[in-house]
Amino acid sequence: xxxxxxxxxxxxxxxxxxxxxxxxxxxxxxxxxxxxxxxxxxxxxxxxxxxxxxxxxxxxxxxxxxxxxxxxxxxxxxxxxxxxxxxxxxxxxxxxxxxxxxxxxxxxxxxxxxxx
Amino acid sequence: xxxxxxxxxxxxxxxxxxxxxxxxxxxxxxxxxxxxxxxxxxxxxxxxxxxxxxxxxxxxxxxxxxxxxxxxxxxxxxxxxxxxxxxxxxxxxxxxxxxxxxxxxxxxxxxxxxxxx
Numbered sequence: 001x002x003x004x005x006x007x008x009x010x011x012x013x014x015x016x017x018x019x020x021x022x023x024x025x026x027x028x029x030x031x032x033x034x035x036x037x038x039x040x041x042x043x044x045x046x047x048x049x050x051x052x053x054x055x056x057x058x059x060x061x062x063x064x065x066x067x068x069x070x071x072x073x074x075x076x077x078x079x080x081x082x083x084x085x086x087x088x089x090x091x092x093x094x095x096x097x098x099x100x101x102x103x104x105x106x107x108x109x110x111x112x113x114x115x116x
Numbered sequence: 117x118x119x120x121x122x123x124x125x126x127x128x129x130x131x132x133x134x135x136x137x138x139x140x141x142x143x144x145x146x147x148x149x150x151x152x153x154x155x156x157x158x159x160x161x162x163x164x165x166x167x168x169x170x171x172x173x174x175x176x177x178x179x180x181x182x183x184x185x186x187x188x189x190x191x192x193x194x195x196x197x198x199x200x201x202x203x204x205x206x207x208x209x210x211x212x213x214x215x216x217x218x219x220x221x222x223x224x225x226x227x228x229x230x231x232x233x
Binding site: 043093 | 149161
């Protein structure tokens, strides 16, 4: 069975510092996609970044980067230069052929609070 | 310009009632999804439709019935509401999963907070 694990239920980070959110996954499929979503207190789900299992380079999107270590099955999200608006719940998710690529399987999330 | 919209945003109802949540996307996607987010913020897929055809049906009570009149709409009807149905329900859409090999993200609606009293 596919599984996504986020071991950090919550963390505080100071404004302008970098923060790393951990995500490990378990799949036997050689091909899969990993996603990070942000959910602010307003409730909407915002797509941040994607990493494909065959991508040679780590994904980056602005201040977001993904530290993808395939052998360790980890896909940690790094947020550089944290801003107050980064305070939110962050979810790691995976899609794979086992589910006909259909569903996103989510981790439990990490609550990030950015302090001034 | 809303990409994925849901109505209503809030729904408060009594146990035993029947209610519907509507979802529409204007992104031209042919695959739509319903997710449930429980009180602990855990998100889980319920259903997925590809071009009006049901492709994912997770272990969901049959009181929940999705309906897709066309590929831009996916509604969720819930019969005989129970206290445990209280949650936030998210609709999402994406390009056809098999073709995109997992690359294309799912776009989420704003969610519908359902409270069953």
